[in-house]
Amino acid sequence: MENQNLNKILSGEKLSIDEEMVPGTIHLVDLEGTLNVKKESGSQSNIILQPQPSSNPNDPLRWPKRKKLAQFSLLWFWAFMQAVAVNWSGPIWTLWTETFDCTYMQLNISSAICFIFLGIGCVFLQPTAMKMGRRFVYLGCTIIAIVSNIIGSQGNSVQVLYVVNLLSGFAAAPVDSLVEISTTDVFYQHERASYLAWFILALYAGSDLGPVACGYIVETLSWRWCYYIQIIIFGVLLIVQLFYMEDTTFERIDRDDLEDKIIQQMKSRETILSAVQSGQLSQERVNSDEKLNAIVSVNNSINTDDDDESVDSSIPMRTYWQKMRLVETEYNDSRSWLTIFYRPFFLISFPAVIWGGVVYGSQMMWLSLLATTQSEIYSLPPYNFTTPQVGLTNFGALIGSLFGMAYGGPFVDWITIKLSKRNNGILEPEFRLWTMIVPTIFNAAGLLAYGLGAAYEAHWFVSAGIGQWLLGFAMSSSGAICLTYSVDSYPKLASEGLVLMLFIRNCIGCGFTFAIQPWLTRNGLKVTTWLMFMLSIIINGSFVVLIKWGKDFRRATKNNYYKYSDPMFGELFKK
Template sequence: MEKQNLDKVLSGERLSIDEEMVPGTIHLIDLEGVLNVKKDSGSQSNIILQPQPSSNPNDPLRWPKSKKIAQFSLLWFWAFMQAVTVNWSGPIYTLWTEEFNCTFMQLNISAAICFIFLGIGSVFLQPTAMKFGRRFVYLASTFFAMISNIIGAQGNTVEVLYVVNFLSGFAAAPGDTLVEISTTDVFYQHERASYLSWFVMALYAGSDLGPVACGYIVETMSWRWCYYFQVIILGAIFIAQLFYMEDTTFERRETEELEDTIMQQIKSRETILSAVQSGQLSQERVNSDDKLNTIVSVNNSINTDDDSIDHSIPMRTYWQRMRLVESEFNDSRSWLTIFYRPFFLFTIPAVMWGGLVYGSQMMWLSLLGTTQSEIFSVAPYNFTTPQVGLTNISALVGSLIGMVYGGPFVDWVTIKLSERNNGIMEPEFRLWTMIVPTILNAAGLLAYGLGVAYEAHWFISAGLGQALLGFSMASSGTICLTYSVDSYPKLASEGLVLMLLLRNLIGCGFTFAIQPWLDKSGLKLTTWLMFMLSIVINGSFVIMIKWGKDFRRATKDRYYKYSDPMFGELFKK
């Protein structure tokens, strides 16, 4: 076999790769610096770029870092404002029950409608973005968010809030799914958690700061101005998107799988070195043969890949980059095919687990949003509307720390564990970091619920409890999203849609259930039940660490079948 492999290497034939390829298991680090693939050009120059940038100079992966950050910042602020739009109203629930002559349960139904259409919107808008471009969907979503706020500012009944939350939820849906895809469009795998954590942070920062601003606006002006200010800010964002935001849509047409290419190079090098040691091949011949010498020697020129750019392909003009509908790099499949493909993934454990864990974070976010006015505006706290809003500051502080933990720290841990694993990354490496969020989530629920039930100092609930919940929501959301995308990279878009649909269905169900649950069980028992629920759901990461790779191996055939772009296509050309 070794002689056959040597003959193939010398003749330039491809070797047969008998090593099992498991979805998500990749070579992330070139420990010896010998692989002829594109790598990070910065301080971490041994990290293999996943995915590899194409030769097209218009490839978003080739954007300068400054441009990536600038476009990313605009998208982050858009996602932040969309989170504000759907989560700002918690502090004025008591005011609305009086002005609209409605109950807290009716207001919770309004919030649940928002969750429903966040999920429905992700299912409908994601294929629209793949077919017509990300830019088109972002602009349309901003426009409908403005319309929803204009309607809300004129509302006089709780039924108007139902309409507003239907429109707001649908418009904000791309903030839950499409921004993650836009992130993977321009950033590499070893950067993914760091930048995804920023978008998860946008969700929680908007959810935390929106109520704070709401409290002060209501005190100095009126609750209607909460809507007007959002219209003004969203209008400015719309103009910036219209003239500055570029589309990151890009269809990659690799002729060869990167992991297979890496395995070919590793096995070819091992074959030559083994032949030299056994005397089948002389070191002099290796040194004199450029091809053999390239295979076994350290390649110091691969950190920069300017030579791989096809300069015959023209750079797009400004107006080509600013067109409303993407027609060059858009998905060639039918809209219907893209629409229903996520539902094939109900049998993929990593996706279902990610949706469950991320959905549980929406339960705690809904808990804070729907109960804070009811809890803190009455005895023994008797907070004013601005003070109720200020309780969200501690959740924001926790979210900021959780963003750093769930992003840069998780990326760092993953790289270090990959180095110890001969440069091979397993997606499960990320899951070891779930230990801390699992513990702090449970502790935060106890502090928030029992602190109020026992009439402890407000800091126990509003300060410590919300900070711990903010940390766990921001960090665990990033971890489970990144784990799922890493496990099945070719199904990233479909997986995110399904996870976010599951997340919002869970959040919707919890929002409907929380008030009857509190009324029937009381705050103490409800808190202990939620504590146990969080331990079970978040603690399930242990199952994925233990059997996650087995699940990926068992679903390998389904993964390759579903990742075929034309799988399920009904209207073939």
């Protein structure tokens, strides 16, 4: 076999790859520094760039870091404001029941409608973004958010809130799926958890700070000004987006498998070194042969992600006005809209995706619990908080979310790289799941502190401070972990996987929003809290199943993964 491999190398043929390729298992670190691949610029750890940037100078992966962060910051603020738009009203539910002569159950229905259209929006807007560009969808959703707030500002019945939440939910849908794809457009796999965690923070920071601002606006002005202020902010944001936000849409034509190339290089080097040791090949021959020397040379790598040498100079850089097009037609997805629309549902048999959707969906249960009960709990005895004070109770969750973002993002990326180095430079997505231990414990403890603290009329700091801090940490960190794990498990189906996960998440959120008020009415806050505590242990604690059998699940879905990874699979309208 060694002789055959050596002959193939000398004749320029590719070696046969007999190693099992499991989706998600990749070489993340070049421990010996011998691979001829692009690596992190200035890195001393030889982290391999996954995916590899193309030779096209317009590839978003080639953007300078400063530009990446500037565009990321704009998108982060957009996501933050969309989260505010759908979650700010919790402190004034008691006021609305009097103003609109409605029940809490009717307000819960308005929230459930929001969840429904968050899910519908994910399914419809994702293929639209792939065909017409991310920029087109972000601008369109900003306009819809403005219209939604205009209608809300003139509302005089709970039925108007139904319409407002329908539009707001649809406009905010990209926060749940498209912004994550925009992140993978410009950042590499070893950075992924850090930046996804920032977007998870945008979701929870908007959900926590929106009610705080709402309380003070209502006290000093009126609840209608909550809508007016959002109209102003979204209006300014629309202008900035029009002239500054660039599209990250980029269809990668080169679909060669990087992992296959890496294994080819490793096997070729091993074969040549073995041949030299056995005397089949002389060291002089290796030194004099440019091709053989390149294979075995140490540090034979491109140690930068924006190297000029690998750029195709025949492709012109886009002009400013080309970058500011409303509709992307050059680098958009070549498939039909309908194909992109239904492809996510092919992944229904992928355990990592379903698990990610269920765990992320459960976080919406706890978020919905806070949003729908805070006004009832804190505006009544023994607390008797004013509307601004009810809003301030969200600061506990916000601070917890900040800590959770740091844990679920940079820390998870760091621990994943460390474990990959210990594993001969090979990353297994399950490495990320070890970090679920802390969010699982904190989530369960936070539910008990929040629910039982309020039920037993403990000091407000027990429920609003300790309980919401723990819940904020758990929701922020676990969301980033489960999303990153699922994307890492099936990297070529990242977009489809995110859409299905978020569809599942919003279905769970919608169902729970309908159920929470009858549940509280029937069982009371104490029993409901204990039941939710047990649910959180079971759902979040299920990560141990994937640590044990996650790779087996990925191996079992290997054939379907490679079949579905063909971008034309399922195409009904072939050109």
